[in-house]
Amino acid sequence: MIIAFSVTPIGAGEGVSEYVADAVRVVRESGLPNSTDAMFTSIEGEWDEVMAVVKAAVDAVAAKAPRVSVVLKADIRAGVTDGLTAKVAAVEEKLAGQ
Template structure:
């Protein structure tokens, strides 16, 4: 199972990138894969081909009207079942004995 964290943004589109982020989040949400939106990117969980297909779809949607795109991707693969988006946070909270502000 793969946890993939990525951010994708166009160059020369001004300060507010929320229209482009919203476009990508629509694709991510409709993928049906578990995900977590953060202020600096999005984490998606699934099989390699599934998560890479989502990133590719986001790129293809952005390049329609963006001539230059910056993308950062971080990938963590671990054999076994899914559910790590929540399980990894829960494990740290268990260790601390309290809920964290996530």
């Protein structure tokens, strides 16, 4: 499965990059395939391992912020691996063929 999620500290002021960095650090240290862009961090793996990483990332932000908002989107597709790169590669291939 692939989970795309964002964690936002509430009540922590306007600049939140320090908090986001704490969450992304947890994801990267998990060893699971992941990518981060301006809006979401995506992580790929089995349900329990991915959800444990999301929880740990939220906990890292909650350790410093009085309140945390989480947005989560999941793509659950049995038998698929390397979806983080394969999905993007398929689109890029189509674009290159135009």
